[in-house]
Amino acid sequence: MRLTENTKVVMKDAMGGTGGLQTAGNGVNMAKYAKCRAILLIACDDQAVGGGAVTLKQGTTASCSTALAYSEYWKNEDVLAADALTKVTAASCAAGIRNKTAMYVFEIRADMLDSDTFKSENQYVRLDLANITTATESHSLIYELYEPRYVRGAENMPTAW
Amino acid sequence: MRLVENTKVVMRDPMEAGALDASAKSVNMANFAKCRILLFITTNSTAADGTVTLLQGTTTTALTALGFTEYWKCETISGDTAGNDALTRVEATTLTTAGASSATSLYVFEVRSDMLDSDTFKSENKYIRLNCTAVTNCTHIACIYELYEPRYARGSDSMPSVNT
Numbered sequence: 001m002r003l004t005e006n007t008k009v010v011m012k013d014a015m016g017g018t019g020g021l022q023t024a025g026n027g028v029n030m031a032k033y034a035k036c037r038a039i040l041l042i043a044c045d046d047q048a049v050g051g052g053a054v055t056l057k058q059g060t061t062a063s064c065s066t067a068l069a070y071s072e073y074w075k076n077e078d079v080l081a082a083d084a085l086t087k088v089t090a091a092s093c094a095a096g097i098r099n100k101t102a103m104y105v106f107e108i109r110a111d112m113l114d115s116d117t118f119k120s121e122n123q124y125v126r127l128d129l130a131n132i133t134t135a136t137e138s139h140s141l142i143y144e145l146y147e148p149r150y151v152r153g154a155e156n157m158p159t160a161w
Numbered sequence: 162m163r164l165v166e167n168t169k170v171v172m173r174d175p176m177e178a179g180a181l182d183a184s185a186k187s188v189n190m191a192n193f194a195k196c197r198i199l200l201f202i203t204t205n206s207t208a209a210d211g212t213v214t215l216l217q218g219t220t221t222t223a224l225t226a227l228g229f230t231e232y233w234k235c236e237t238i239s240g241d242t243a244g245n246d247a248l249t250r251v252e253a254t255t256l257t258t259a260g261a262s263s264a265t266s267l268y269v270f271e272v273r274s275d276m277l278d279s280d281t282f283k284s285e286n287k288y289i290r291l292n293c294t295a296v297t298n299c300t301h302i303a304c305i306y307e308l309y310e311p312r313y314a315r316g317s318d319s320m321p322s323v324n325t
Contacts, residue, residue, distance in 0.1 A: 003168070003197045003309055004233055004269045010246045011238045015203045015265050016176070016301030037164045041303065043176060074165055074317055079172045085165070087318050101175060105317075107163050140176060140201065140303050146164060154233055154269075155250050 005154040007146040008033065010161075012126075015140045020052055020131035027057065027064040027124035032158035034147035036108040038127045041079070041140045043101040050133035051094025054104060058113050058122040062161070068113065068125060070106060077102040096132040166317040168309040169193065171324070173290075176303035187216075187223040187288035190274050192321035194310035198270040198291050201238070202260040203301040211296030213256040215270060217277050217286040221324075227276065227289060230254055233269040236261035260296040 012026040021040075030036055040054065054073075057064035074085040077097045085105065095104055108125055115121040127141055145160045173186040181200075190196055200213065215227040233248040248269065259268055272289055279285040291304055308323055 001310075002195065002271050003307065004248070004271055007164070008246060009199065009238075009248075009267060009269070011201065011265060011267065014239055015201055015303060035163065039170065039305075041172065041176060080175060083169060083171045083322055083324050085170075085317050085320070101172065103170065103172065105165050105170070107165055138176065138301070140301075142199075142201075142305075144164065147162075154248050157248075160246050 007144050008157045008160050010143040010145065011141065012143070013141050016138045018137055021127065021129040021139060021141055024063045024065055027059060027062040027126040028143045028145065028160045029123050030110050030113065030125055030145065031123040032149050033145035033160065034110050035145070036125060037144045037146070038106040038108065039142045039144070040095065040104040040127060040129065041101065042096050043138045044096045044098055044132065044135040046099040047135040049096045049098045049135045051096050052132040053130040054093040054095050055128045056106065056108065057126050057128050059124045060120050060122055062124055064124045064126045066114065066122065074105040075103065079103045095129060096135065096137055098135060168307050169320045169323055171306040171308065172304070173306070174304050176301060178299050178301060181291060181293040181302060181304050184222045184224060187218065187221040187290035188306045188308065188323040189287050190277065190289060190308065191287045192312050193308035193323070194274050194312070195308070196272045196289060197307045197309065198272065199305040199307065200259065200268040200291060200293065201265060201303045202296055202299055203265040204260045204296065204298055205263055205300050210258040211260050212294045213259045213268065214292045215272065216290050216292050218288045219284050219286055221288055223288045223290050225278065225286065228254060229270060232256060234267065236266040237264050238267040239265040259293065260299055
């Protein structure tokens with residue numbers, strides 16, 4: 001098993017952005033995948049940090065705006081110095097550390113998304129990061145969808161757009 | 162199975178503009194069978210090519226070439242169409258043109274531990290790193306190592322370290 005043949009790596013928001021990640025149109029489609037891991041990388045400069053609130057969103061289109069609750073995430077708030085993750089049991093997250101590069105990991109299962117009987121089930125998810133205040137951040141957000149319903153190899157994994 | 166509980170995600174180089182060629186920034190594969198390397202490059206110019214190589218060594222200062230025969234790429238990873246998340250497999254032993262013009266590109270390398278050189282004097286190579294010489298007008302670059310198939314699986318909070 002090689003990861004690249006079993007997962008779909010997606011980047012929908014521009015790398016190195018500042019001012020938060022609140023692009024409603026940048027959801028990924030979980031219809032063909034059972035799970036999605038979101039990796040948020042944030043480098044802050046050497047100023048005081050007012051952490052940016054991280055929320056998850058769900059929706060029926062790529063423009064997700066409905067809250068998607070979570071109860072845990074993992075973090076490593078100095079990735080250039082160490083590689084250990086810490087599990088955090090919480091329903092909210094204030095991201096960003098002064099003068100550090102921090103990583104936050106969220107795991108989403110398809111059965112966490114809301115569904116109803118009118119064929120308007122939510123399929124799309126995205127991570128939303130509020131602006132980090134005072135410090136200037138540079139962020140990258142990587143979605144990795146895995147456990148596909150139809151495995152077809154690295155070059156032909158179902159699209160997540 | 163959740164990925165976060167079965168792989169080790171490592172970033173050793175800052176995600177900023179510039180080259181990824183710091184020789185001490187390797188990861189240790191001793192406790193893992195495989196490593197996937199994700200290289201993201203954003204450029205804003207028409208001249209944006211750089212060379213990518215893999216290196217191996219007995220310490221974090223890895224300087225010995227590590228051959229590869231394939232990689233995967235998506236040179237419009239942050240575009241706005243359905244094709245922007247499709248990987249293309251490339252059969253090649255070199256990558257000299259990393260960083261498509263005015264786009265964000267993704268390059269994926271898969272390294273197996275049995276690809277590394279070994280000998281009988283207990284100086285086997287355990288460390289690997291990606292070396293990316295300067296990419297012209299690269300505005301952002303991020304290199305993520307993801308080690309998996311650990312010899313001793315212990316869950317997300319306690320996966321073996323790869324920094325030493």
